[in-house]
Amino acid sequence: MMQLIPILIILFSKVTTKHVFATLSFIAEIFIFLYVGMDALDIEKWRFISQSPGKSVGISSVLLGLILVGRAAFVFPLSFLSNLLQKSPHVKIDMKQQVTIWWSGLMRGAVSIALAYNQVK
Numbered sequence: 001m002m003q004l005i006p007i008l009i010i011l012f013s014k015v016t017t018k019h020v021f022a023t024l025s026f027i028a029e030i031f032i033f034l035y036v037g038m039d040a041l042d043i044e045k046w047r048f049i050s051q052s053p054g055k056s057v058g059i060s061s062v063l064l065g066l067i068l069v070g071r072a073a074f075v076f077p078l079s080f081l082s083n084l085l086q087k088s089p090h091v092k093i094d095m096k097q098q099v100t101i102w103w104s105g106l107m108r109g110a111v112s113i114a115l116a117y118n119q120v121k
Helices: 005-040 043-051 053-085 095-107 110-120
Strands: none
Touching (some): 043 053, 053 095
């Protein structure tokens, strides 16, 4: 019976670690979205935007374009390398799936939004 204790400890720690990191990731995302939401309520930024709306739209457009290009620069080449390493053709990532990966990463980009806000300040 004592020989099974290390196996149980390893299994328990793996499950616990997985849930702890998932919870920490969820909490970190909540704080980032709260930061972005509270930052949107900053009156000084709204005064700046009302004084120069063209500059704000320009900065937002450039940041959005850079995020789109940056995400594509990682997803498509890494998918290509992954396809080169796969032996089976039904495991390879087709272009439709690559676009889905690229787009879904953009929609979940709370860290990208927070970094973009940090750079504009």
